[in-house]
Amino acid sequence: MSELPPNPDVVSDADKLATELAERQRVTAEKEVTERSKKYIFDKKKGLLHGIYATMHDRPKTAAFMTVLGLIGGGLAATAFVPGLAPVGQVLLEIGRQFGATLAGIGASISRLLHGSPGEKAVGAMNAVADKAIGGTSAAVNTINTLAGANVIADIVPLPAGAGQAVELVAQNVLQPTLNNAAPAIDQLMSNATAVKKLIPGL
Amino acid sequence: MNETPDAKQILLQILEIIGYGENREAFAADFMNLCAQEAMADMIDKLTDEQIEAIQQKLAGSQSVEDTRAALAEFYTGDDYMKALAASCNKSLTEFITTVLPTLSPEQGKKLSEYVVKFAPAATA
Numbered sequence: 001m002s003e004l005p006p007n008p009d010v011v012s013d014a015d016k017l018a019t020e021l022a023e024r025q026r027v028t029a030e031k032e033v034t035e036r037s038k039k040y041i042f043d044k045k046k047g048l049l050h051g052i053y054a055t056m057h058d059r060p061k062t063a064a065f066m067t068v069l070g071l072i073g074g075g076l077a078a079t080a081f082v083p084g085l086a087p088v089g090q091v092l093l094e095i096g097r098q099f100g101a102t103l104a105g106i107g108a109s110i111s112r113l114l115h116g117s118p119g120e121k122a123v124g125a126m127n128a129v130a131d132k133a134i135g136g137t138s139a140a141v142n143t144i145n146t147l148a149g150a151n152v153i154a155d156i157v158p159l160p161a162g163a164g165q166a167v168e169l170v171a172q173n174v175l176q177p178t179l180n181n182a183a184p185a186i187d188q189l190m191s192n193a194t195a196v197k198k199l200i201p202g203l
Numbered sequence: 204m205n206e207t208p209d210a211k212q213i214l215l216q217i218l219e220i221i222g223y224g225e226n227r228e229a230f231a232a233d234f235m236n237l238c239a240q241e242a243m244a245d246m247i248d249k250l251t252d253e254q255i256e257a258i259q260q261k262l263a264g265s266q267s268v269e270d271t272r273a274a275l276a277e278f279y280t281g282d283d284y285m286k287a288l289a290a291s292c293n294k295s296l297t298e299f300i301t302t303v304l305p306t307l308s309p310e311q312g313k314k315l316s317e318y319v320v321k322f323a324p325a326a327t328a
Contacts, residue, residue: 026222033306034224040302041230044237044295051244061255066247075236078243081271084281094285095235096210098292103213103322106297110304110316 208322210235220314221303234295241291246284254278 056063080087214231223230250258261274300315307315 029306029308030222030224033221033303036303036306037218037221037223037230037299038225040299041233041237044241048237048240048244051248055248059252061252061259062247062250065250065255065259066244074240074243076239079239079284080268081275082243082246082281082284083272083276083279085284090281091239091288092210092235093207094288095238095292096208096213098289099210099213099296100208100322101289102293102296103319104324105293106300107316107319107323110300110312110319 216318217300217315220311220318221307222311234299238288238292238295241295242284242287245287245291246279250278 052063052066055066076088076091079085079091085091211231214234215227218227218230258274258278262270265271304312304315
């Protein structure tokens with residue numbers, strides 16, 4: 001049986017569809033990363049306010065001092081109050097130096113992830129399990145990706161400096177909530193795919 | 204990379220790589236301010252109530268920058284603050300990258316990796 005030549009119209013439609021799909025995925029991904037980033041800043045501000053609120057209850061004088069001086073709300077401008085510091089410029093230099101050091105510290109972890117870390121392998125394996133177990137619906141795959149993301153994060157956090165704190169951070173703030181949110185989907189998968197058990201110790 | 208990296212440029216570059224879709228300048232300013240605020244909060248929080256009282260007595264109601272610096276100088280130095288700042292910067296940037304990393308495409312991850320590797324000790328030597 002001889003093969004038919006490709007129909008240019010069909011090929012063109014397929015290309016258009018692929019382009020449109022890729023653009024939609026890009027927009028969705030951009031929206032998600034933007035929302036996550038904004039939420040990070042929001043949570044950080046909320047955390048600072050909670051800290052001051054807690055101080056008000058436990059140590060009212062300290063909280064009053066913080067408030068009166070405007071040290072917390074003042075951000076970089078408030079560093080003018082710090083003894084021995086030139087305002088802002090010196091602090092910005094230190095922030096830049098520290099950002100560089102932080103990136104140097106996590107660089108190897110990111111590279112490991114991109115070139116076949118256990119976390120990355122778990123993502124691929126879990127996607128495959130999800131595909132087989134419940135037909136590869138996008139919701140299920142997303143859930144499993146989120147779950148696998150927790151493993152990825154555990155792989156990324158630089159352990160040498162403050163290893164205990166980093167592990168606790170991941171366990172309390174990332175891993176456990178993620179596992180809790182994903183629990184219903186995991187239950188469904190567990191009944192279909194025992195392979196998941198091997199990928200997620202402790203479940 | 205021998206020069207001290209510019210904090211704002213680092214953040215803007217990361218935001219471009221990850222495809223942050225809103226005002227990047229505002230995000231970078233917020234991020235740096237939060238690092239400074241967190242360090243400041245940590246420093247003040249370490250002072251005892253007695254130390255706070257002593258500072259307030261010295262200030263006697265004054266809120267001038269010079270008076271406040273002088274009053275605080277007895278209890279901590281610029282170096283103490285820089286250490287607190289280093290800790291808050293390290294924590295915040297690590298947290299932020301781990302927050303957005305799972306959402307990145309392989310291409311974005313590769314770009315981020317290539318950017319980050321510029322800061323590795325071998326590259327800075």
